[in-house]
Amino acid sequence: MTLDLDTSLTYCTYCPKLCRHVCPVSSAEGRETVTPQTKMATMRLLRGRTAIEATVEVAASLYACTGCGACTEACHHDITPGRHLFTGRAEAERAGLGAPALATLPERVRAKAQRAALTTRELVAPQRFTAAGETAYLPGCDDPAGAVTALALADRLGLPLDVPEGTPGCAGYPLLAGGFDDAFRLHAETVARSLAGFRRVAVACPSCAWAMKVEYPAHGVPLAPEVVHPTELFAEALQKIPVGEARGEAFYHDPCYLARWLGVTEEPRQLLQRVGVSVREFSRSRAEGVCCGGGGVLPLTAPATADAIAAWRLDEVREAGVGSVITACPTCRRRLESDGVASRSLIDVLEEATRTA
Ligand code: SF4
Ligand code: SF4
Incomplete structure (x- = not known):
């Protein structure tokens, strides 16, 4: 049974912090004000229950969340603080209590999306648009x-793949996570229009894939194509991928939105094993995996905390002496870059392996 927002806030407010141990933010900061229970109780207070x-200082607690969903895995009531707190941020923004660090977020997201679209436009052959x-x-x-890389791999496997004319550069998750609901809805409408002629869309960023799949319709923006992650797309052609020689050991890091929110855990592992990568598992993986610190716009609101969370994840790689981590999210890959650990994109690994097979 899915509990409504009011009931969820009440349950969390009176909960003895049963999910505290899995929250990367409260673990990294060691402060009671950023446990999932306190964040949800604060949101309830701000909605006028007491x-x-x-x-702005009280509302800051709502921003101490990556949206990772680990608390939901630990919750006996399937409550989703990682989603509800985004609603709390939207309410805070409307009340003039938004995080100062996000004051110009819509402009920054727009500028970054335009730069990204331009880069893609410069690098991809014109006939692929x-x-x-x-x-x-x-x-x-x-x-x-x-x-x-993705187009080269798709061509090799005989999968039809193109870039949409007017590629949006970003599907808008940061706007949703930052509490800019109206800007998110407008952005979603633009993205939906640019994709109206496709049967499906493969979205490299798992948080944007989730936003398109779940939050576009929830915000009144129907999306014509089916949303998949590229690992699902390439796993469909698994039998066409040449079985690779042993390529050594690497940790596979489950992106939270891919593993927990979209339920994609096995396809990345099957693809890596197919090309000869011996997949090393973190002590907490799949639906119980640990965040890289990059979600929920935490790197903008609490950069030191976001860095501490990534360092925590990397400690396990270093201690194992493996020296390599592969992931299926561009943001996770960037967050896990560090001296002494090679952080690689799963699609790059597949493309390289099939090119040299
Ligand atoms: S999400 Fe569940 S376990 Fe966590 S504080 Fe709320 S009720 Fe408690
Ligand atoms: S979604 Fe993740 S970061 Fe947010 S409260 Fe839950 S465990 Fe903490």
């Missing part, structure tokens, strides 16, 4: 050049 002085087709590819604003 007299409280509503200030089309307004309609079988499958569109959205590379994501953190890796606009990734379209080149």
Whole structure:
């Protein structure tokens, strides 16, 4: 049974913090004000359940969340603080209590998306841009050049893949996570129009894939194509991928939105194993995986906390002496870059393996 927002806030408010141990933010900061329970209780207070002085400082607690969903896995009631807190941010924004660090977020998202679209436009052959087709590819604003690799891999496997004419550069998750609901809805409408002629769309960024699949319709923006992640697309051609020679060991990091929110955990592992990568599992993986610190716009609101979370994830790679981590999210890959650990994109690994097979 899915509980409504009011009931969820009440349950969390009176909960003895049963999910505290899995929250990367409260673990990294070690403060009670950023446990999932306190964040949800604060949101309830701000919605007027009890007299409280509503200030930017009080509302700051709502922003101490990556949206990772780990608390939901631990919750006996399937409550989703990682989603509800985004609603709390939208309410805070409307009440003039938004995070100061996000004051110009819509302008920054727009500028970054335009830069990303321009980069993709410069790198991809003009004939690969089309307004309609079988499958569109959205590379994501953190890796606009990734379209080149994905298209090369798709060509090799005989999968039809193109870049939408007027590629949006970003599907808008940061606007949703930052509490800019109206800007998110407007952005979603533009993206939906640019994809109207495709049967499906492969979205490299798992958080944007989730936003398109779940939040576009929830915000009244129907999307014509089916949304998939590229790992699902390439896993369909698994039998066409040449079985690779042993390529050594690497950790696979589950992006939270891919594994927990979209339920894609096995396809990345099957693809890596197919090309000869011996997949090393983190002590917490799949639906119980640990965030890289990059979600929920946390790197903008609490950069030191976001860095501490990534360092925590990397500690396990270093301690194992493996030296390599592969992931299926451009943001996670960038967050896990560090001295002594090679952080690689799963699609790059597949493309390289099939090119040299
Ligand atoms: S999400 Fe569940 S476990 Fe976590 S504070 Fe709320 S009720 Fe408790
Ligand atoms: S979604 Fe993740 S970061 Fe947010 S409260 Fe839950 S466990 Fe903490």
